[in-house]
Amino acid sequence: MRAVVFEKFHTFPSLTEVEKPVPGAGEVLLKVAGSGACHSDVAIYNEFDEGAPGAQNPPFVLGHEVSGWVEEVGPGVEGFAQGEAHLVYGPIGCGHCKACSRGQDTYCENAATMPYLATGIGRDGGMAEYVVVPARNLVPLGDADPVDAAPLSDAALTPYHAIKNSLPNLSGGGRFALVIGLGGLGQIAVQILTALTGATVIATDMKEDAMRRAEANGAITVAGGEGQVERIREITGGRGVDAAFDFVGATPTIKTAQASMAQMGRLTVVGIAGGVTEWSFFATPYESTITNTYWGTIEELHEVVAMYRKGQIRPDVERYSLDEALEAYRKLESGQLSGRAVVVPHQS
Template sequence: MKAFVLHGQRDLRAELVPTPIPGPGEVLVRVRRAGICGSDIHYFVHGRVGSFVPKRPFILGHEIAGEVAELGPGVDAALGGRRVAVDPSIPCGACAFCREGRYNLCINMRFYGSASADPHVDGGFAEYVLAPAANCHVLPDGIGWAQAAMTEPLSVAVHAVMRSGGVAGKSVLVTGGGAIGQLTALAARAFGASTVVLADIAAFPRDLAVQLGADASLDAADPDAVGQGLGLVPGGFHVVLEASGAPPAVSLAIALARRGGTIVQIGTLPAKVTAPLNTIMARELSYVGSFRFANVFGIALDLMASGRVDVSPLVNAVMPLDEMAAAMDRAIGKDGVIKVQVEP
């Protein structure tokens, strides 16, 4: 099969590799659509994602949807030929975190298109991908390929909203207007937030967020961004969801969270970030992390199938897999795009 294999920093090669053969409990999925995520960009541009450093060439891509093309031994025949979204998480199921139901924290997690475990798990920037049958969620009627491949990033957003302790009836600020930020704003609205505001340094994501239902946007680069935010929601926001991974956004989040409020860190930050811990203490702010997702993949699909969340406007570019290099450049440039997807 054709695949795009990462060999190093800015070294993504088109190759013919053996088509995987499904073993017991596994299926072979013919990839119909795969999204380019921020982590894919980090691996391509920087050759690593935080402490995850590739030890061998591997295939990126974890936002995957396709058709079940072949069944391994023991897999229910009813899954054959079905349209599915693939959950890229493969936890061990045995560690304390898995037993507690927080499998996103699994110490032995294997994740598609990631160097977090060795051997690495090949992802979906290929014609086919191997998957545990249990990770294949059959698509509801009416869900197209573009939506299906957004199930994973929407799951990240849903998990983050849940980590806040609930947003129903509350004011919510989302910092960062990329794919995760936009999806987080949509999820917050779907879960009953009374006010949703999105902050970003660029006009395009701010305007898009308002078009998709946010009550207002905030120019994070404005020297008076804090004043403008407090003008929108006097006293500050009940919940701030930080999706940019930019240190200035952390400062903005703390400044605009109301006393007793909650800040959820979704974006991956640089190694060294300073924060006013005394402010967090004195205002009794809750600062919590949100890593990947757990137990929400089906919820994300249901939100799209019900029409509560429409992700279609976020998929701004769909390119052939053969044009993977150009697709990556488009995703890196962020020129008028939120999500770039490729299709074999």
């Protein structure tokens, strides 16, 4: 079968022939419906160095945002029918520590001993015609479109987890939420905030078209650049925002979020651009919090799928054939994508 393979550090992936996988004990073979191209993939092949923290050794098939139809089940697997559509929960932990027991494989206590982090991150992923995944990691989609659902497993789950952790800050009247960075995750974050809270959602980006899409989903937008923080604080009546979500994670965006915070506010840095910041007692709103999150739990992915099936969240998807997969990654690298690129291996 054909697949997009990460073969060497600091080297663009290849579209090549690999052996079709066979499900082992406790595993399911999926015929891939869709696989989202994520900036984390670019980091895997373009930014990480061999041996660096988080680096996963090649070769392996990319693709950690995956949906598909059950094709075959391995020994000991029951309860799945051929042709059923499922979404893949990407993270794979040891399965027996406290974190894994609560479905939070992202924080597996034995991650250092695992041979991979997730489907598509160290283990063969979904940028292929077929993929094998643990049966435990499948979330049923019912009759929902599995292609458009593919990005939910990261681009929706990641902001959902961050927002859910911040719900106490957004409970009550007159609350404000700030979304910085209106790429795939930021756009869905606006939708989640609108669906789960009564907060006024302020969204900011440098791209005009991205801000228009956020406005269509209920956000008030503020353009990046000079006067950005002043405008944000003006919208809040000078008080600042109760919860901020930085989906970039660069030093300037973190500082923008910090300068926009209210007392007792919460800033969650979700983006992994590697930014740093400073803290000082008198320059920081009292009892405000700066934290970070990584992905989410499988239970939360079930909740995300429920929101998707109810029409509360809808990823902005651009579909590509497998032949066009490398072009999708080139566009992702150069910032040319306006939506989430989803590779559809079996599209006619």
